[in-house]
Amino acid sequence: MADQKSQAALFQVYLRLRPPPTNQQIATERFLSVEEPANDDELPTHITLNPPNDNRRRAVEKFAFTTVFEEEATQLNLFHGTGVLPLVEGVLGPQGGDGRDGLLATLGVTGSGKSHTILGSRTQRGLTQLALDVLFRSISNQMLDPNTTTSLHATVAASDPSEAQVMSAQMFLDTMYGDPSAASRASSRAPTPMVGESYPPPTPRKNFLQRPSQLPQVPDISNVLVDVDPNAEYAILISMYEVYNDRIFDLLTPASPNKSTKEFRRRPLLFKPTEQSPDRKVVAGLRKIICGTMKEALMVLEAGLHERRVAGTGSNSVSSRSHGFFCVEVKKRRRSRMPGQWGGSALTIVDLAGSERARDAKTQGATLQEAGKINESLMYLGQCLQMQSDLGSTTKPNLVPFRQCKLTELLFSNSFPPTSQQSVPSTPSHSYHSHHPHPSSHRTQPQKAIMIVTADPLGDFNATSQILRYSALAREITVPRIPSVTSTILAQSTASHYFSPRAGGRMSPSETERETMEIAALEIARMSEEIDGLRHELSKSESARMELEAHLESFQDRAVEIEAEVREECYMEMEKKMQSELQRWKIVWESERERGEAHLDKKMEIYTRSIDAVDEESENKENEFDLEAENDRLRREVEMLRRDIQSRSPSKRMPLRESRAYSGRDSRVCGESERGMESVGREMERLRMSGESVLKGGQPIMSSPTKKVRKLTARKWDLMDEREIL
Ligand SMILES: Nc1ncnc2c1ncn2[C@@H]1O[C@H](COP(=O)(O)OP(=O)(O)OP(=O)(O)O)[C@@H](O)[C@H]1O
Incomplete structure (x- = not known):
């Protein structure tokens, strides 16, 4: 049935059955049986799911897989039987060119053995470790050592199309696990950047993770x-991320606290075409670690798994509620003195979350959103798998609805060969392939994908059947029939018809009876068929209804999510605006303050000047008073001198016009003396004015006319001509 289809499918889907726990009593019945293969040397490919014997009448379903691994299959059986080796080889591209992307995914109900298969246990290695082992050993002679190749970091970072933060394993592991060689040094020491690392080293964790003491061999x-490829040199880059609630989160970049709320939040990443990868979507902004050894790669894996657990717990979730991605990017370039740009492909290992029944999820208290998202993404995954196997063709991406959610986009984006336009490398002159003899091999091969579905035949029937329905390459449904009354009647009537003797042309009463019975039986058979058909219809529409309900729930969740996002965006925008407004206001306030200060300074200057002017005026007034007083004093002195002259002997007395003038006997003389007095007054006024001008000119007050007048001694006065005095 599905043999041809599975050959053409983009995914090879394997089923692994989990063995029962050795030390536990088996209480439940096995609901799954494996069909014997046609040839003894072949592995089985089909299983039958037998519903438990409860009151509900359910269909028996038969599923087809590429191969079914039964309970006794070992890790090594899986490693060799699922095609992991060709997957690794394809990524290395031994024939030259970029190689072929590989995808290894596990899907199963919680506890069905996904982690055991893909990551192993304490004692056994899983497919991831085995794939890394064979990969690192195969390229060991051609791999560049990141610790000694100085240009490695810079060239790899420059060629990376995903806006990644490329980091050396040593630096990353020191931040996550602490520096083992520096136990005595301060634990908060920032790791030393490697040669070529241009960005600041990340903040070391507060609580370092414990380095795994021994890894299973x-x-x-x-x-x-x-x-x-013998002509190539290789480098390995590891990155890890998870898809949680349809959003992508980096697992190698721990959550950072939000500036305003102080809450630890992870920044979702975008799956988009970038400047360097315009025709191919990539997860942009991941942290990628250059690993030189398998041990380093495994330590990075451990750190990422720890982050997945921590992030899961923080958001009230468990590990299986997210789809985990572990990417091993194999970078390769031509080995030569002048190596070209790095090219390469990636091996992606995916641990898919198990589906949840919405009803169970609610009763178990898990968030409906998570359950809805997981169911929705797995439903889309199932649709894609179904579609690609139905089509039997890998060249029609538009017919596979893989763009409906992040999970299917990530899983299927590289599953289809690029269109003729896309296959032309954008910078052919620099790429690895330009030097290569087979440039046409560039990205012409779609990724090779393997899915391992794990199932516990003694586990939860409903959850397992849902997973198998999503993942199987093909499905057949058989509706079982209860041995019906119709067939019994018909059997009886047929038997009696053959063996009862017929008498003449007339029908005996028993014949009429039998005929009636036959008609009734036919009618019952028809109705029974109809009921079966209706039941089938009902079960179909019931599952459609459930799918629609899951859809609705997820749309509602999406609406809530969008609302929260919009609110967050608005808040951020508002805060930004507030900050810029505050900044603007501060600038305005500062300039206003400066202007105010300048204004105040000016006012103060004017005020000081006006005070000086008032002082000057009052000083002038004082001088005037002084002069008036001096004037009076001089007048008095003149009077005294006059009297003195008058009282002297007549021989000594000199005829003085003033004395006459002052005696008031001769009016002419008197008039003259008055004019003389006036001229004395004017002289005094002139002296005052010149004193003023001297003061205004800033000369010391000592040189004022008042002082000059004062300097005239009595002797001088005596010797002076009267005219001179006047
Ligand atoms: N093939 C196997 N052989 C032996 N033991 C197995 C096998 N598969 C699973 N187990 C055991 O079953 C238990 C559950 O398996 P495991 O943790 O791998 O389940 P899971 O599907 O990864 O669950 P979860 O989704 O919760 O991580 C483990 O103890 C594991 O060792």
Whole structure:
């Protein structure tokens, strides 16, 4: 049935059955049986799901897979039987060119053995470790050592199309696990950047993770190698992320506290085309770690798994509520003195979340949003798988509805060969392929994908059947029939018809009876068929209703999410605006303050000047008073001198016009003396004015006319001519 289809499918889907726990009593019945393969040397490909014997009459379903691994299958059986080796080899591109992207995914109900298969246990290695082992050993002679190759970091970072933060393993591991060689040093020491690392080292964790003491070595595959490109040199980049609620989060960048709310939040990343990758979507902004050894790669994996657990717990979730991605990017370039740009492809290992029944999720208290998102993404995954296997063709991406959610976009974006336009490299002259003899091999091969579905035949029937429905390459449904009354009647009537003797042309009463019975039986058979058909219709519409309900729930959740996002955006925008407004206001306030100060300074200057002017005026007034007083004093002195002259002997007396003038006997003389007095007054006024002008000119007050007048001694006065005095 599905054999041809599975050959053409983009995914090879394997089923692994989990063995029962060794130390537990088995209480439940096995609901799953494996069909024997046609040939003894082949592995089984089909299983039948037998519903439990409850009151509900359910269909028996038969599922087809590429191969079914039964309970006794070992890790090594899986490693060799699922095509992990060709997957790794394809990524290394032994024939030259970029190689072929590989995808290894696990899907299953919680506890069905996904982690055991993909990551192993304490004692056994999983497919991831085995794939890394064979990969690192195969390229060991051609891999560049990140610790000694100075240009490695810079060239790899420059060629990365995903706006990634490329970091050395040493730096990353020191921030996550602490520096083992520096136990005595302060634990908060920032790690030393490697040569070529241009960005500041990340803040070390407060609580370092515990370095795994010993990693499991079994199963041993030291004799297994894959072919590599002999003309290439390689570098390995590891990144990890998860899809939670349809959003992508980096697992190698721990959550950082929000500036305003102080809450630890993870920044969702975008799956988009970038400047360097315009025709191919990539997860942009991831942290990528250059690993030189397998041990470093495993330590990075451990750190990422820890982050997934911590982030899951923080958001009230458990690990299986997100789809985890572990990416091993194999960078390769031509080995030469003048190597070209880095090219390469990636091996992506995905741990898909198990589906949840919405009803169970509610009763178990898990958020409906998570359950809805997981169910929705798995439903889209199932649709894609179904579509691609139905089409039997890998060249029609438009017919596979993989753009409906992040999970299917991430899983299927590289599943289709690029269009003729896309296959032309954008910078052919610099790329690895330009130097290569087969440039046409660039990205012409779509990714090779393997899905391993794990199931516990003794586990939850409903959850397992849902997972199998989503993942199987093909499905057949058989509706079982209860041995019906119709068939019994018909059997009886047929038997009696053959063996009862017929008499003449007339029908005996028993014949009429039998005929009636036959008609009734036919009618019952028809109705029974109809009921079966209706039941089938009902079960179909019921599952459609459930899907629609899941849809509705997820749309509602999306609406809530969008609302929260919009609110957050508005808040951020508002805050930004407030900040810029505050900044603007501060500038305005500062300039206003400066202007006010300048204004005040000016006012003060004017005020000081006016005070000086008032002082000057009052001083002038004082001088005037002084002069008036001096004037009076001089007048008195003149009077005294006159009297003195008058009282002297007549021989000594000199004829003085003033004395006459002052005696008032001769009016002419008197008039003259008055004019003389006036001229004395004018002289005094002139002296005052010149004193003023001297003062105004800033000369010391000592040189004032008043002082000059004062300097005239009595002797001088005596010797002076009277005219001179007047
Ligand atoms: N093939 C196997 N052989 C032996 N033990 C197994 C096998 N598969 C699973 N187990 C055991 O079953 C238990 C559950 O398996 P595991 O943790 O791998 O389940 P899971 O599907 O990854 O669950 P979850 O989704 O919760 O992580 C583990 O103890 C594991 O060791």
